[in-house]
Amino acid sequence: MASLLMEIQNVYSNLSDKERNIADFILANPEDASRRNIQELADQTGVSISTITRFAKKVSCRNFVEMKIRLASKSDGTAKATGLNESLLASYHEMLADVQLLNSPDSVDPVLKMMETASRIFIYGLGSSGLAAQELNYRLSRMGFICEAITDPHLMTIRSTLVQEGDLVIAISRSGQTPDLIQSLRRGKDKGADLVAITAFGNTPLTDLAKSVLWTIHPGRSDFHQTGLDISTLYLIDRITLHFLADNQREQLYLQTVKAITNRPLS
Structure with a gap:
């Protein structure tokens, strides 16, 4: 199954403004997003619960629960970084891994x-x-x-x-x-x-x-x-x-x- 973050990136141009609010938050904070329930994510991104449900389906998930599971599996693969240098290194490592997957x-x-x-x-x-x-x-x-x-x-x-x-x-x-x-x-x-x-x-x-x-x-x-x-x-x-x-x-x-x-x- 393709990375959820890559899936979001691929459909980004076809999203509504409110759906892009969700996409921007998840792309910038995947680990944080994976820990939130649907109401917390709605409050954070300024959208309704129904908008989040529609967004989940647009990124090839059956519902919010499946989207959260896919996000959690992505986050679990990266050790928690502490400190500026470690966070930057972890971010670079993750981006390089994804750009390799994007370009077979x-x-x-x-x-x-x-x-x-x-x-x-x-x-x-x-x-x-x-x-x-x-x-x-x-x-x-x-x-x-x-x-x-x-x-x-x-x-x-x-x-x-x-x-x-x-x-x-x-x-x-x-x-x-x-x-x-x-x-x-x-x-x-x-x-x-x-x-x-x-x-x-x-x-x-x-x-x-x-x-x-x-x-x-x-x-x-x-x-x-x-x-x-x-x-x-x-x-x-x-x-x-x-x-x-x-x-x-x-x-x-x-x-x-x-x-x-x-x-x-x-x-």
């Missing part, structure tokens, strides 16, 4: 194949997702890929007008609903480019457009405190990097860039 080889391998065969790779990201786009671009460029990070909406429009069949666009967006990004992606897809999405939400305009999707962790899992490059996105970038560095030719190219930077004269 069956979903990652097609993306790696598309990257390997693409004529050019363009990595789109706005705001904090632009940091991830730049990081992935640095990694791929140093392994010989012809790629570019696009973090400006106007340049996205221009680039999407000029892409062609054989190009690959990798779009990084937690919400999957940023209007400027979606507009550019539609334009690029019409021009024949393939599209890979890296996102935290399913059933969005982004996932509807994408040929393949890689999943990050819902921002509520970190209580919305991570505003930059989150750990699940970094994990995916590392996974992509390590796959291609296993190729001797790409590894040699990467090492050449390391040597060039190391030997660069100081100004």
Whole structure:
């Protein structure tokens, strides 16, 4: 059975505002939520008991009791952390375990194949997702890929007008609903480019457009405190990097860039 937290993340975009209140609390506080009865959870999230019952069914549970059992089984697998460092480490460990489950080889391998065969790779990201786009671009460029990070909406429009069949666009967006990004992606897809999405939400305009999707962790899992490059996105970038560095030719190219930077004269 899939993790309840991942199930909540997948249906999040289809939830009502009140149901999202429940989802946000559970994602940010799964252990706390598992200990509450239905009335306590309703009071905490400002919704009715009937709303919680509907929410449970939307996340593939027959009722609140089953949802609570699934939450409790999730919480039991993690030792109680004490102190700031231990809590942070436990949170990272749990998120990394879930992002691995979200991205099985069956979903990652097609993306790696598309990257390997693409004529050019363009990595789109706005705001904090632009940091991830730049990081992935640095990694791929140093392994010989012809790629570019696009973090400006106007340049996205221009680039999407000029892409062609054989190009690959990798779009990084937690919400999957940023209007400027979606507009550019539609334009690029019409021009024949393939599209890979890296996102935290399913059933969005982004996932509807994408040929393949890689999943990050819902921002509520970190209580919305991570505003930059989150750990699940970094994990995916590392996974992509390590796959291609296993190729001797790409590894040699990467090492050449390391040597060039190391030997660069100081100004």
